[in-house]
Amino acid sequence: MVSAAIESALNRPVWSALTTGDRRFAEGGSLALRFPPDMAPFGATADNSPEAFAALRELLAEDGRVALVTLKKLRPYPGFEVVREAPIIQMIADAETPAPAERPAPIVLGSSDVREMLRLAEQTNPGPFGPRTHELGQYIGVRIDGALAAMAGQRLRLDGAVEISAVCVSPEHRGKGYAAFLVAWLVRKLREEGATPFLHAFTDNPAIALYERLGFTTRKTLRLTVLSRGSRGCAVGGQSLLSVNQKTQKYTDIYRNTGYHAQIVKAPGFQSLRDEHRDEARLFVLSFPRKRESKIRQRRAGCPRSRA
Numbered sequence: 001m002v003s004a005a006i007e008s009a010l011n012r013p014v015w016s017a018l019t020t021g022d023r024r025f026a027e028g029g030s031l032a033l034r035f036p037p038d039m040a041p042f043g044a045t046a047d048n049s050p051e052a053f054a055a056l057r058e059l060l061a062e063d064g065r066v067a068l069v070t071l072k073k074l075r076p077y078p079g080f081e082v083v084r085e086a087p088i089i090q091m092i093a094d095a096e097t098p099a100p101a102e103r104p105a106p107i108v109l110g111s112s113d114v115r116e117m118l119r120l121a122e123q124t125n126p127g128p129f130g131p132r133t134h135e136l137g138q139y140i141g142v143r144i145d146g147a148l149a150a151m152a153g154q155r156l157r158l159d160g161a162v163e164i165s166a167v168c169v170s171p172e173h174r175g176k177g178y179a180a181f182l183v184a185w186l187v188r189k190l191r192e193e194g195a196t197p198f199l200h201a202f203t204d205n206p207a208i209a210l211y212e213r214l215g216f217t218t219r220k221t222l223r224l225t226v227l228s229r230g231s232r233g234c235a236v237g238g239q240s241l242l243s244v245n246q247k248t249q250k251y252t253d254i255y256r257n258t259g260y261h262a263q264i265v266k267a268p269g270f271q272s273l274r275d276e277h278r279d280e281a282r283l284f285v286l287s288f289p290r291k292r293e294s295k296i297r298q299r300r301a302g303c304p305r306s307r308a
Helices: 004-011 013-019 050-058 111-124 178-192 208-213 248-258 291-300
Strands: 032-034 043-045 065-070 080-093 107-109 139-144 147-158 161-169 196-202 216-229
Touching: 004 013, 004 147, 004 161, 004 216, 013 032, 013 043, 013 065, 013 147, 032 050, 043 050, 043 065, 080 208, 107 147, 111 139, 111 147, 111 161, 139 178, 147 178, 161 178, 178 196, 178 208, 196 208, 196 216, 208 216
Parallel strands: 161 196
Antiparallel strands: 032 043, 065 216, 080 196, 080 216, 107 139, 139 147, 147 161
């Protein structure tokens, strides 16, 4: 049973983290805060006012994105486009967790392991993971024949509660109990420190059954919304046609940095980007080779003319 204060903080996990345990990383002011983009894509507002979201928009680069975790679905705000929106389950470890399996202690991962951690995250897609994510808390792993085979760690840090995240195992080592071992090890460590372990998972994540066996129960269903700073493109089917001059690699870097990968598809009259990653959300992003051609292609698609 968690306290009322922790319950309230868990309802707004990103804002709670950025104003308590992770405040040293916070960028922004009293109305809006965010993590450095190379650390985590998350941000939050003090409330749902237009002023707060305007302040959040000012924290984003021209092509920037931010992920929000909220109790309810966000209403539209000027200057933002919705890139992705989905329900996520918030689970807390409030039941008995089996002791970690008898194995050698996991290794503590640090800056010298970042390249391998990024490779494993890209290979398994456990969620957003950037070059500085490991700075948020302790990350541990298992090496097999010298190679990083599995990892998990601590991300959002609230007063009295810490999130377990980036639980992933390389495909060739799945089914060997490494994920359960690492999560159980982290749960025991956090409880020894007096913190309540919690985590987030998409509703269709098969790992939910594993977390339940490890003593996690579903606390609440929240909403994950990824917003982009509004562009001069137009909306098609709820998604945006982004007018840019960058090369294909720029797009893939943007999506890799947010942790949510897009499937690029062909469309008549547009130069399509190569299929970089599969994603159930199927974000349709179309490139324009040049600024002038952008206007022509927008008109072909039936978009309103831009005055820029």
